[in-house]
Amino acid sequence: MADTAELRIGDKTLSLEVIEGSEGERAIDIRKLRSETGHISFDPGYGNSGSCRSAVTFIDGEQGILRYRGYPIEQLAEHSSFLEVSYLLIYGELPSAQQLGQFTESIRYHTMIHEDFKSFYSAMPKDAHPMAACAAAVGALGTFYPDSLDPLDPRQVEISVHRLLAKFPTMASYAYKHSIGQPFMYPDNTKDYVGNFLQLMFGTPCEQYEVNPTIEKAIDLLLILHADHEQNCSASTVRLCGSSQVNLFGAISAGINALWGPLHGGANQAVIEMLAAIRDEGLTAKQFVDRAKDRNDTSRLMGFGHRVYRNFDPRMKIIKKACFDVLGQLGVNSKLLEIAVELEEIALNDPYFVERRLYPNVDFYSGVIYTAIGTPDNMFTVMFALGRLPGWIAQWMEMHDDPDFKIGRPRQIYTGATERDYVPVGQR
Numbered sequence: 001m002a003d004t005a006e007l008r009i010g011d012k013t014l015s016l017e018v019i020e021g022s023e024g025e026r027a028i029d030i031r032k033l034r035s036e037t038g039h040i041s042f043d044p045g046y047g048n049s050g051s052c053r054s055a056v057t058f059i060d061g062e063q064g065i066l067r068y069r070g071y072p073i074e075q076l077a078e079h080s081s082f083l084e085v086s087y088l089l090i091y092g093e094l095p096s097a098q099q100l101g102q103f104t105e106s107i108r109y110h111t112m113i114h115e116d117f118k119s120f121y122s123a124m125p126k127d128a129h130p131m132a133a134c135a136a137a138v139g140a141l142g143t144f145y146p147d148s149l150d151p152l153d154p155r156q157v158e159i160s161v162h163r164l165l166a167k168f169p170t171m172a173s174y175a176y177k178h179s180i181g182q183p184f185m186y187p188d189n190t191k192d193y194v195g196n197f198l199q200l201m202f203g204t205p206c207e208q209y210e211v212n213p214t215i216e217k218a219i220d221l222l223l224i225l226h227a228d229h230e231q232n233c234s235a236s237t238v239r240l241c242g243s244s245q246v247n248l249f250g251a252i253s254a255g256i257n258a259l260w261g262p263l264h265g266g267a268n269q270a271v272i273e274m275l276a277a278i279r280d281e282g283l284t285a286k287q288f289v290d291r292a293k294d295r296n297d298t299s300r301l302m303g304f305g306h307r308v309y310r311n312f313d314p315r316m317k318i319i320k321k322a323c324f325d326v327l328g329q330l331g332v333n334s335k336l337l338e339i340a341v342e343l344e345e346i347a348l349n350d351p352y353f354v355e356r357r358l359y360p361n362v363d364f365y366s367g368v369i370y371t372a373i374g375t376p377d378n379m380f381t382v383m384f385a386l387g388r389l390p391g392w393i394a395q396w397m398e399m400h401d402d403p404d405f406k407i408g409r410p411r412q413i414y415t416g417a418t419e420r421d422y423v424p425v426g427q428r
């Protein structure tokens, strides 16, 4: 017999079912709340509200646990690859060697995009933010591939998923190449997923691009760490947009825009800009931390804090270690890394941050690696989107398979003017 929660309103008591997940999380099912009581729940920012049941990713914010389909992020970071993690998130199980081979080859041979996309990008201003270009381009994918847009047709979904995973690196690199006035590169099918992305980004038609294995491995790790994260802002955007039964490309385009915000995925760019400002303005880390604590100062310690993680972000620990490994192997001395380490040390011992349970998140160190391998600041969030793509896809597919599926339509509490009559303009 399921547990219940009793809710008393006035002289009425409502018995609500308690739902329990596989990790012991519990929720009160309020689907009959309004019909039985005339009341709705109120939870701006949804910090106490579950939007769905999901089997994709599990986070324990108190213990700093992150698992994709039950596999700890630490093990996937050490043993897996981004394409294997993409398969795991989307299909729910680790692939056999044959399944992984077929998946990898399908992605490898769909990386080219329609030639007309070149004029699509060329129409954008040179200084267009790559996230704007990517959101627009992904939304436009449906116009180039109208044959696979039905979200309720499994075969069309499979085709769209593979096309999107395969083509996004190419589309992302076009946004960058356009901004620096270099020719778009064609995909190189002799290279693996990340190696191909690197040659798309940093190769030129003038010479054969040599992939640096240290950089290739570091990017693959970063993509794994960003691949999914439960019902975060952009995943919830993909689900809400997708709940109208728009095609995959439309829903993902909405997610890219949500990720762009500096409070979400845009934080990785904001962190590196913060570190560079501290360096260039000759500020000490302590001076900046004091500014971040000052209510009268809009500065925030970007890359710190999280709605869910209240002790530490397991991804940050892995990225911080990778920072030292990669920069050491590349022989890069990074003042930005020194500042980041100092900021972390000060903040972790400052009551303001400790009391508010603010700890470094996934974005705090990732930009240091991106910078060290030559990624321009405004491409950092595109890298986040590249990593998050399989997670968004998995969440979108799970939503369509959910027996509880319905179009998302939150309620509100109206606080505006009560009824009043129209006043002709001459009498106002």
Ligand code: SDX
Residues within 6 Å of the ligand: 228, 229, 231, 232, 233, 262, 263, 264, 265, 267, 292, 293, 299, 300, 301, 302, 303, 304, 305, 306, 307, 308, 356, 358, 361, 362, 363
């Ligand atoms: C991501 O949800 C996900 O899973 C997201 C993500 C994913 O993988 O998808 O993990 C990726 O988005 C990571 C977060 C990246 N964003 C940042 O690093 C931006 C800086 N952090 C914040 O703006 C903030 O911490 C949030 C947005 C991340 C979380 O916001 P909350 O939980 O709504 O917290 P809040 O804004 O209500 O702040 C609570 C208090 C406030 O102070 P008081 O009003 O209590 O005095 O903490 C303060 C805030 O002012 N605070 C900060 C701070 N973050 C919160 N003060 C200084 N610096 C900060 N970074």
